[in-house]
Amino acid sequence: xxxxxxxxxxxxxxxxxxxxxxxxxxxxxxxxxxxxxxxxxxxxxxxxxxxxxxxxxxxxxxxxxxxxxxxxxxxxxxxxxxxxxxxxxxxxxxxxxxxxxxxxxxxxxxxxxxxxxxxxxxxxxxxxxxxxxxxxxxxxxxxxxxxxxxxxxxxxxxxxxxxxxxxxxxxxxxxxxxxxxxxxxxxxxxxxxxxxxxxxxxxxxxxxxxxxxxxxxxxxxxxxxxxxxxxxxxxxxxxxxxxxxxxxxxxxxxxxxxxxxxxxxxxxxxxxxxxxxxxxxxxxxxxxxxxxxxxxxxxxxxxxxxxxxxxxxxxxxxxxxxxxxxxxxxxxxxxxxxxxxxxxxxxxxxxxxxxxxxxxxxxxxxxxxxxxxxxxxxxxxxxxxxxxxxxxxxxxxxxxxxxxxxxxxxxxxxxxxxxxxxxxxxxxxx
Ligand code: GDP
Ligand code: IMO
Ligand code: MG
Numbered sequence: 001x002x003x004x005x006x007x008x009x010x011x012x013x014x015x016x017x018x019x020x021x022x023x024x025x026x027x028x029x030x031x032x033x034x035x036x037x038x039x040x041x042x043x044x045x046x047x048x049x050x051x052x053x054x055x056x057x058x059x060x061x062x063x064x065x066x067x068x069x070x071x072x073x074x075x076x077x078x079x080x081x082x083x084x085x086x087x088x089x090x091x092x093x094x095x096x097x098x099x100x101x102x103x104x105x106x107x108x109x110x111x112x113x114x115x116x117x118x119x120x121x122x123x124x125x126x127x128x129x130x131x132x133x134x135x136x137x138x139x140x141x142x143x144x145x146x147x148x149x150x151x152x153x154x155x156x157x158x159x160x161x162x163x164x165x166x167x168x169x170x171x172x173x174x175x176x177x178x179x180x181x182x183x184x185x186x187x188x189x190x191x192x193x194x195x196x197x198x199x200x201x202x203x204x205x206x207x208x209x210x211x212x213x214x215x216x217x218x219x220x221x222x223x224x225x226x227x228x229x230x231x232x233x234x235x236x237x238x239x240x241x242x243x244x245x246x247x248x249x250x251x252x253x254x255x256x257x258x259x260x261x262x263x264x265x266x267x268x269x270x271x272x273x274x275x276x277x278x279x280x281x282x283x284x285x286x287x288x289x290x291x292x293x294x295x296x297x298x299x300x301x302x303x304x305x306x307x308x309x310x311x312x313x314x315x316x317x318x319x320x321x322x323x324x325x326x327x328x329x330x331x332x333x334x335x336x337x338x339x340x341x342x343x344x345x346x347x348x349x350x351x352x353x354x355x356x357x358x359x360x361x362x363x364x365x366x367x368x369x370x371x372x373x374x375x376x377x378x379x380x381x382x383x384x385x386x387x388x389x390x391x392x393x394x395x396x397x398x399x400x401x402x403x404x405x406x407x408x409x410x411x412x413x414x415x416x417x418x419x420x421x422x423x424x425x426x427x428x429x430x
Contacts, residue, residue, distance in 0.1 A: 002217075002260040002261060002428060002429075003212075003217065003218040003219070003220065003258055003259065003260030003261070004023060004027075004217075004218075004219050004220070004260050004261050004262075004263060004427045004428060005219075005220040005222065005245045005248055005259045005260055005261070005262045005263070006019055006020050006023070006219060006220070006221055006222060006263050006265060006328075007222035007225070007226065007243065007244065007245055007262065007263075007264055007265070007322055007324075008222055008223075008224055008225025008226060008228075008243065008264070008265055009225060009226050009264030009265060009266040009315055009318040009319075009322070009324065009327060010225045010226065010227060010266055010267065010270055010271070010272075010311075010314065010315070010318075011224075011225050011227045011228055011270070011271065011272035011273070011278075012039075012223075012224045012225040012228055012272075012273070013040075013225075013267075013271060013273065013298070013299065013305065014225060014265040014266055014267050014330055015042075015265055015267065015328075015330035015331060015413055016041055016057070016221065016222060016223075016265050017041025017042050017043050017051075017052060017057040018042065018043060018044070018057075018330065018413060018416065018418070018421070019263075019265050019328050019330070019411070019413070019421075020041070020056065020057040020058055020219055020221045021043040021045075021057045021058055021060070021061075021418060022411075022418060022421050022423070023058075023219055023427070023428075024057070024058030024061045024064050024219060025061060026217060026426075026428055027058060027061075027064055027217045027218065027219045027428075028063065028064065028065065028211065028216035028217045028218065029064065029065045029066070029067060029208070029211050029216055029217070029218040029219070030056035030057065030058035030059070030064055030065075030066050030067070030218075030219045030221055031056065031066075031067040031068075031069055031208065031218060031219070031220050031221065031248075031252045032054065032055075032056050032067070032068050032069060032072050032221050032223065033069040033071045033072065033220055033221075033222070033247060033248050033250075033251030033252040034069075034071045034072065034222060034223055034224070034241045034242060034243055034247050034251045035072060035073070035133070035222075035223030035224050035239060035241055035243070036053075036054065036072055036073035036074060036075060036106055036131060036132075036133050036136065036223075037053035037054050037074075037075050037078045037079075037106070037129075037131050037300070038128070038129040038131050038133045038223070038224070038239060038300060039052075039053055039054075039223035039224065039300065040052075040053055040298065040299025040300035041053075041057045041221075041223075041299070042299050042416070043057050043060065043418070044416045044417050044418060045060065045417075045418050046417070046418075048089065050085075050086075050089070051299050051300075052082065053078055053082060053300065054068060054072065054074060054075075054078060054079050054082055055068070055079070055082050055083075055086070055093075055097070056068070056219075056221050057221060058219065058221075059086065059091060059093060059096070059097070060091055062092075062096075064096065065096050065097075065098065065207075065211075066093070066096060066097050066098070067097075067098045067099075067100070067204050067207070067208065067252070068097075068098070068099045068100060068103060068204070069100050069103065069204055069205075069251050069252040069253060070100040070102035070103050070204065070205065070251060070252070070253055071103070071241065071247060071250055071251020071252065072100070072103050072251065073103065073104050073105070073106050073132075073133060073136040073137060073140070073241075074099070074103050074104070074105055074106060074148060075105075075106040075111075075131065075132065076105060076106075076148075076151070076190065076193040076194075076197060077189070077193065078131075079099075079197065080193060080196055080197070083196075083197075093200075094199075097200045098200060098202045098204045098207055099148060099197060099200045099201050099202065099204070100148065100202070100203075100204035100205070100253070101147070101148050101149035101201050101202060101203055101204070102147055102148070102149070102204075102205075102253075103147065103148045104136055104137075104139070104140045104145040104146065104147055104148075105136070105145070105146045105147065105148060105150075105151070105190075106131065106132045106133070106136040107132070107136070107146060107161075107164075107186065107190075108132075108181055108186055109132075109135070109164075109165065109168040109169075109172065109181055110132030110133075110135040110136045110139070111130065111131065111132035111135075112132075112172055112176075112178055112181065113132070113135040113168070113171070113172065113176065114128055114130055114131065114132045114133065114134060114135050115130050116172065116176040116177070116178045117135075117176065118130065120176065124275075125275060126236065126237055126274060126275055126276070127237075127273070127274025127275040127276075127303075128274065129274075129298075129300050129301050130301070131300070133239060133240050133241075134239075134240040136240075137240035137241055138240070139164070144163075144164055144167075146160055146161065146164065148197075148201055149201060151190060151191075151193065151194030151197070151198070151201070152194060152198060152201060154191060154194075157187070157190065157191070157194075158187060161183065161186060161187060161190075162183060165181065165183055165186070168181070169181060204252075204253065205252065205253025205254065208252060208253065208254050208258075209254070212254065212255075212258050217428055218258070218260070220245070220248045220252060220259065220260075222243055222245070222247075222248075223243065224239050224241075224243040225243060225318075226243060226244060226264070226314075226317070226318035226321070226322055227272075227314060227317075227318070228243055229242055229243040229244050230242055230243075232244060232317070232321050234276045234277055234361055234364060235359075235361070236361070237274065237275050237276025237277070237361060238276075244321060244322045245259055245262045245322050245323060246322075246323075260427075261325050261326070261427040261428075262322065262323055262324050262325045262326075263324065263325065263326050263327065263328055263410055263427055264315075264318055264319070264322060264324040264326075264327050264328070264407075265327070265328045265330060266310075266315060266327055266328070266329055266330070267294075267310075267329070267330050267331045267334075268310065268329050268330065268331050268332045268334065268335050268397075269290055269294075269307065269308065269309055269310055269331070269334065269335065270307070270308045270309065270310060270311050270314070271290075271294070271296050271305040271306060271307050271308075272305065272306045273298050273301070273303050273304075273305045273306065274303075276361060277361050277364040277365035278306055278308060279308075279311060279313075279314075279344065279347055279364065279365075279367050279368075279369050280308035280309040280310070280311045280344045280369050281306050281307070281308040282307055282308045282309065286338070287306075287307045287308065288307075289337065289338075290307035290308075290334060291304060291305065291307050293334045293337065294307070294331055294334040295416075309341075309342045309343065309344055309369070309371065310341075310342075310343045310344065310401065311344045311369070312343060312344055312345050312346070312401075312404045312405060313344065313345075313346060313347055313354075313357060314357075315327075315401075315405055316404075316405055317357045319405055319406070319407050324407055325407075325408075325427075326407060326408045326409065326410035326425065326427065327401075327405070327407050327408070327409055327410065328409070328410055328411045328412070328413070329398060329401065329409055329411075329412050329413070330412075330413035331413060332381060332390075332394060332398075332412055332413065332414050333380070333381045333382070333414045333415050333420075335376065335397075336376070336377065336378070336379065336380055336381055337376075337378070338376040338378075339375075339376050339378065340373050340374070340375060340376055341373070341374050341375075341376050341397060342371040342372070342373050342374075343371065343372050343374065343397075343400060343401070343404070344369040344370065344371055345370055345371070345372050345404060346369075346370045347367035347368065347369055347370065348367065348368045348370060349363065349366060349367050349368070353370075354367060372400070374393070374396065374397050374400060375393050375396075376393060377390075377391035377392075377393035377394045379391055381394065381414040381415075382414070382415065382420075384414055384422070385422060386422060387412065387422050387424050390412070390422075398412065408425065409424060410423070410424055410425045410427055411423045411424055411425070412424070
């Protein structure tokens, strides 16, 4: 028995929330370790839909404890809204939610800076979620971030906020041409927030150590996806944290050998939201069909997602660097209407085959994908609950993905609802 790490293997929104929720039935603890409320993880249970931005996706399972690790940047106002939503839906988080006292806070000036900078960039904008993620991580690395435990120490918080806000206001007004933010308003708001979340603020990694020693089953829930990783993704069109499993140890505060089985979640096609290169992007009716059938609109910002074919070179990169032990394919049902399905098996640039994934986004935006065409299955996958019952063309498509990546498929999702999932291999016992 071991732990399981779930990460996105593409550009985010692969369906990680659904998979974490599915596996959570067997788990004791779920931990978020990176990103912030740029994430939107959807869980559909019957008629009910939950979109989690900060709270781990397994929270609706009453036996599960949920941790927001030190590597997460927390907009406490968003967190409070999430807590209110859960309460309204009858989910009790008392004594089940642990927020790391070392996590950094997203402050109102982070959001302001994120939005104003994007506006200034115009066509060159990254297409961030506008949630203040980049500026908050910058302050963490710049050693001027405000951490969660400071909410419990009003004098310390006051002093720290005063010092930082002075600098931020100068930058916002003089460089970005924005409006100054009011100290007292922020202070009062955050002190109120501190009171509400105080019972959940803990030394999260010491609880995790205890649970690891007790051999509890832990799921580490990644946000974003491999290609959005700050080091290994399509820089600068990435997020501001590491999204790969190596980040679990740092962002949760656990030894690296607790990561367990690593599963990468990938759609049966590819999507991306925001700017940046996307070699297999489709601008035609098939792209629109994927968007419509897959309901490809962002869970956090509502933006339409760019859609394209499955990209093996990109996934292989994720397999190698993230160290994926297996993959989970989601949204296979979205392809059901298609006569033919393409898989990108490689890229060429100026007629020459590319062997290494280019670090330069300008180069990556010019590559030509090489495709292998497979027949579609042209029937609904609704209600299919075993791998063997999938149409043979669908099995063939999945087998081809396994062959090309050299990684085993652990599970296949055939609908948004919790039960529309085929578990082929249990990651807790592999
Ligand atoms: P995450 O950020 O990786 O958790 O993914 P999102 O929640 O942002 O986006 C995935 C979307 O696809 C959500 O709306 C899910 O409800 C939906 N979804 C997940 N798995 C499936 C599936 O197998 N089929 C279909 N049709 N929808 C799915
Ligand atoms: P989940 O966890 C998809 C993208 C943004 C933008 C870039 C930088 O739901 O898969 P940021 O706000 O992080 O500075 O934006 O990263 N992005 C995501 N795309 N899913 C996500 O999270 C994302 N989080 C950030 O669209 O291109
Ligand atoms: Mg999402």
